Amino acid sequence: xxxxxxxxxxxxxxxxxxxxxxxxxxxxxxxxxxxxxxxxxxxxxxxxxxxxxxxxxxxxxxxxxxxxxxxxxxxxxxxxxxxxxxxxxx
Numbered sequence: 001x002x003x004x005x006x007x008x009x010x011x012x013x014x015x016x017x018x019x020x021x022x023x024x025x026x027x028x029x030x031x032x033x034x035x036x037x038x039x040x041x042x043x044x045x046x047x048x049x050x051x052x053x054x055x056x057x058x059x060x061x062x063x064x065x066x067x068x069x070x071x072x073x074x075x076x077x078x079x080x081x082x083x084x085x086x087x088x089x090x
Contacts, residue, residue, distance in 0.1 A: 011035045014043070 010027060017024050017036045028034045029048045036044040047055075054060060061067035 011037055011042075014038045017046075 010031070012020075012024060012034060014036055017034075024034050024036075024046050028046045028051075032047075033051070034046040035042055036046065061070055
């Protein structure tokens, strides 16, 4: 199922997630990961099967270098800023 727009993760209490599990799954498929909290602390994240498959895929980037190599950076200037560094008072 294609998503048109990724929305931020929604937080669910464990009780709400149990009572509305089908809604949690629906939103994970359409909106992205759904976070389940236990006693106010993040305990689990429900993701769609396609997202999970992408995460565990042998082709998934394993390092930052792999991730950057897989990105389309055409037309983006990645040269270092030539301005002198600023002094920051701490």
